[in-house]
Amino acid sequence: METLTTESLDLKTRLNLETAQIEWQALQRFFAAGQLLWVAPSEDLVAVGASIAEDQVEKIKSLQNSEKLLPVDDATALRWAGSNTSLWALVVKPFILVQEPTTPDGPLSELSN
Helix, strand or coil: CCCCCHHHCCHHHHHHHCCEEEEHHHHHHHHHCCCEEEECCCCCHHHHHHHHHCCCHHHHHHHHHCCCEEECCHHHHHHHHHHCCEEEEEEECCEEEEECCEECCEEHHHHCC
């Protein structure tokens, strides 16, 4: 019987297993270091992470140009800090991708305001 290891899994499966929810407070130092990238709710966090890990330059540029992958800005950071928002996070060195949990009506943090 073959033992399942992280190395034997494809990239998207590995990234999916490494995705977790984390509170904003734990991410603040990475924001200060410029390492946080916001992923639009319309995008698949794992797919965006795979694009970065695989250095898919055209896909990444397309996401940035359409404002679906951006550095976390100060206003967003302040909003998240005010409520210590819990975010989905995925490390794709040297970045941490973050995405707000959503409902069919939009991001949870926007619904609570």
